[in-house]
Amino acid sequence: MGSPRPLDGIRVVEISSFVASPLCGLTLAQLGAEVIRVDPIGGAADINRWPLTDDGETSIYWTGLNKGKKSVTADLRSAEGQALVQRLVTESGPGGGILVTNSGGREWMSHHTLAARRADVITLELLGGSDGSPAVDYTVNAGLGFPMITGPLDHNGPVNHVLPAWDVVCGLYAALAITAAIRRREQTGAGSRIRLPLEDTALSIASALGYLTEPQVNSSSRPATGNDVYGTYGTDVVTADGDRFMLVALTPRHFRDLVRITETKSVIDALAGSLGADFTRESDRYTHRHVLNALFRKWFADRSTDIVTAALDESSVLSERYRSFDEVVSSGVLADNPMFAGLDQPGIGTYLAAGLPAAFDGEHFFTGPAADLGAHTPQT
Template sequence: MTLPAEATGGLPLDGVRVLELSSYVATPLCGLTLAQLGADVIRVEPPGGAPDRTRLPMADGGTSYYWTGLNKGKRAIAVDLSTDQGREVVSDLATAADVVIANAPYSGAVTAQALRERNPALVHIRLSGTWTGAPSVDYLAQARAGFPQVTGPQGHAVPVNHVLPAWDVAAGLYLATGVLAALHGRRETGRGSGITLALEDVALATAGNLGVLSQAQFERVGRAADGNHVYGTYGRDFELADGHRIMLVVLTTRHWHCVLEVAGLGEAVAGLERALDIDLDDEQVRYAHREVISALLEPWFRRQDLEGLTAALDGRRILWSAYRTFDEAAEHLGENPLFAEVDQPGIGRHLAPGSPLVFDEQRRAPQRAPRVGEHTDDVLAEHRDEAHDTAQVQSRIRDSPDTNRRTA
């Protein structure tokens, strides 16, 4: 079941208010993730909009597909943080916020220290480039972590960066995880938190967690680009008779024998194992002999078209997929309940994703991204009303007879 866009109940972060002082990918993705979990995320931008509002790809009307995708379901206020007045506005708003997300070391009244002094329960989270505080971006983090040296076709001597900003994406999700952990801790202790995350550390931590940096400390790896082969097991791409390309991944012995059965290669592989005195049921052995295996499989795949291959492999739980372009992938969005229609100003009606997380079998439909400063008046008015209500409560407490007796 998909809940309508205006539905607000039933999500874990309902009632949590987030101020997002950010741009580009990682921190906006953190804010988007929190908004899709129910938080009221208020994007703070300079008058005229943040620089990432004009990033490609752009619609014909000049609205960024990229920006609207990362900022769905947020509110937007326009504040000039280069001025003392603008910084005071955000500082005042932060007194009633639960979380502040930043990706720059702001000065004056909006530093992490200043905001947390005014609101000790605040969760302040900031993304930096490196652990030293030096700037960095995804492509630089890629370069320093080592992955581009093993990406690309065999024999290619030039590093190949991935077009997916993987470390930005991972950093955004790390930041959201940090916020959730800090909110949980605050519920137990009443205290806020100051959290920092370096983009480069995300890349290095991942490389370390995957073992490649551990291995490099003990031996000279010398690993080179290997095309579309899956490192450590058997998997690669194949071209079909009709020009389509597919990706095949063999992880388990069951997968391996299913592939051999459907391709009619059981006897040929058994003969190969006897001739080389190897056991291809071992995935490391399959990886070591990937070129020989490919030489057996390639002729079979070249005799198949996509329709015939689909009929041959479906129902066997073999891991494979045809490659799609973005255009081809977009043709199938309506099949997936992750997507629902959004009417985005500057773009028009289109299918946009909600959160991939599904709570109690219910999805919340995506909401459109805000225009520059669209909610400035509303947010500031709400803050004035909340501050007035808080002042009245505090005044009643001070003036109550019980309080006066206790003071006396």
């Protein structure tokens, strides 16, 4: 048996769907909390969300986000179903009294209603827009500015991201907020009413990274850079075999090594002199990236992937070959990573599933599989 987990003895009731809210619950479950996901009878809107198994019977997406949780179903429109949720939240011992949901706006599970039954209740409501209006990751992103600087430079128009980044960040912020509220309750005995809009999550991160500060301070926003890294030197290159690598030279040492392995020192020195550039400075490496790209890409294009890999491996240059998900799995990297362990998921089979990324004293925390929908519904 493993060591105690940080949230052992905590019970969280989750009424949620899609990404942010279930990811919050999954993270709390990995940390040791007992998480009870409550769905309407037949499942919420994400019960059959793609990707599905080849037979079309099981959602790989749904089971992935709901590992280790108990599953309860109820008619949430009925008085009986609503009373069941209220009991699960409020009559759950000292470690309970916690609700996470992205299905707020319902008086019967509002903080006010639950606090009348349990004064130290903690509720976290995930919303879409900052004003409470409906919004999802892709609509929030569209209104923030990132699609306008994403994609190839010769593409005219916005490019959406594939990773639902704001959902992911929001879900992790939600888990952090819950643990902070638990800590405050332990210190003061007070509950918490937490409101976390997806849009505010995105705005906060965009502000912290300077995307929203630049227009205010410099009167202009960040330009699109394609696969070049903004503000430093980084770009993609293609080998003679057609493989593509991402290179990043963040420091003068990285850049010196890139110059060394590409045998371009004399040309780089001459280029610096003619341009009046100092390539030990990030700003100059970025400003003159197009000239540098043409010079370095020629060396990579003339050499095989094996030669390129060997040269990069013995250097300090930050690099990685672009791979597909299929290649990642077939490479064996999952089996070699202690964060992954075999999981027998009913409806899917056995596969390597990730546990908590953070290792506590060298130990990654894992959960069991996702339960069958409604498997833990109380019998009346």
